[in-house]
Amino acid sequence: MSQNLEAAKDWLEARLTAELHDLRPVAIQVRVKGVESVFAKLQKGDYERIWDLEDLVAARAVFLHPSDVAFAIEAIGGKFPCVETKNVDAGKPNDFRYQQPHLILRFPSDYVDRHPELTEAKIELQFTTYIQHALQESTHDVIYKGARFSWREARLDGRLRGLLEIVDDVLANISNVAQVDPDPPYELFDQRNRIIDAAKEIWGAEQLPADMRRFAITVEGLIGAASMNVDELLEASKNHQDLINALSLNPVDKILGILLRERFDEMLRGMKRRKLLISSELESLVDQATRWPPEKRVALS
Numbered sequence: 001m002s003q004n005l006e007a008a009k010d011w012l013e014a015r016l017t018a019e020l021h022d023l024r025p026v027a028i029q030v031r032v033k034g035v036e037s038v039f040a041k042l043q044k045g046d047y048e049r050i051w052d053l054e055d056l057v058a059a060r061a062v063f064l065h066p067s068d069v070a071f072a073i074e075a076i077g078g079k080f081p082c083v084e085t086k087n088v089d090a091g092k093p094n095d096f097r098y099q100q101p102h103l104i105l106r107f108p109s110d111y112v113d114r115h116p117e118l119t120e121a122k123i124e125l126q127f128t129t130y131i132q133h134a135l136q137e138s139t140h141d142v143i144y145k146g147a148r149f150s151w152r153e154a155r156l157d158g159r160l161r162g163l164l165e166i167v168d169d170v171l172a173n174i175s176n177v178a179q180v181d182p183d184p185p186y187e188l189f190d191q192r193n194r195i196i197d198a199a200k201e202i203w204g205a206e207q208l209p210a211d212m213r214r215f216a217i218t219v220e221g222l223i224g225a226a227s228m229n230v231d232e233l234l235e236a237s238k239n240h241q242d243l244i245n246a247l248s249l250n251p252v253d254k255i256l257g258i259l260l261r262e263r264f265d266e267m268l269r270g271m272k273r274r275k276l277l278i279s280s281e282l283e284s285l286v287d288q289a290t291r292w293p294p295e296k297r298v299a300l301s
Helices: 002-019 035-042 066-076 130-144 151-172 174-178 187-202 212-225 230-237 251-262 264-271 280-285
Strands: 027-032 057-063 082-086 102-106 122-129
Touching (some): 002 027, 002 066, 057 130, 066 102, 066 122, 066 151, 122 130, 130 151, 151 174, 187 230, 212 251, 212 264, 251 264, 251 280
Parallel strands (some): 057 122
Antiparallel strands (some): 027 057, 082 102
16 A cells, blocks of 8 residues: 555646746645554554544645635635635634644546546645744644643644744745835935936836846946946946847836946956956947957856
8 A cells, every 4th residue: 555655646646736836936746645654543442444544645835925825725626526624714813833734635537437446545735834834843843742841832732833924924924014114215226216217218118127136236336337326327328229129129228328338448447356247239329349358258158
């Protein structure tokens, strides 16, 4: 039976990975219950036979945020025969025991048709968040598998779960939480946001990079080397519409082209030990780009 369960474990991991792919789980773990653990559980007298065990095969799907868990449970619904749901409803408000949502499932018919020996086998599928998963992994051997019972350890585990539940909610809504109070003035970020705003003045949304934060940091370094501020860059862009509208250049290359035309000597001095990435497309449009020294270029080969 163990060989059949091991094969089923591999199949289940692949199937869950496929079914939950769109939700981008952080991890999917599947394990088969060990022989000693099976016997220890049967010795408690709660089960009539081995197939009554709910976790002969156990899986855990880990997600970034609690909201993903609800979507994951819905995504799995109908794909596996469901025996029971656990902890999917709100629990007591003052109870912070380990009680992540579980589904008790059976293998779907397309699998048991090929493996009828596993018709009665059950799967315990647990859903959790990355933070709660980290806590479970960190405390499992101490809290649940320790040599003795400890009130202090169990109490600390509950307190940590309550704290991390708050952290989960904050992370899931970090943008809203951060906007409770207005941003204070902060010169570094204000400068970078001014670069982002300037780019939006020059180009439409469809022409802007996906990662505007990285764009702002890169442009910040370039205009700093050229001893130019954002307002001067905006004004200069009006005189280089061939670069602004060039389809073969990305926005960083376009700004670099403007700076090379306007402030070539300042760029040479200001870049110091840093190097420029100069594309052949930029060289075809900006004569100054062809004059940029080889030792100050990023090697492309």
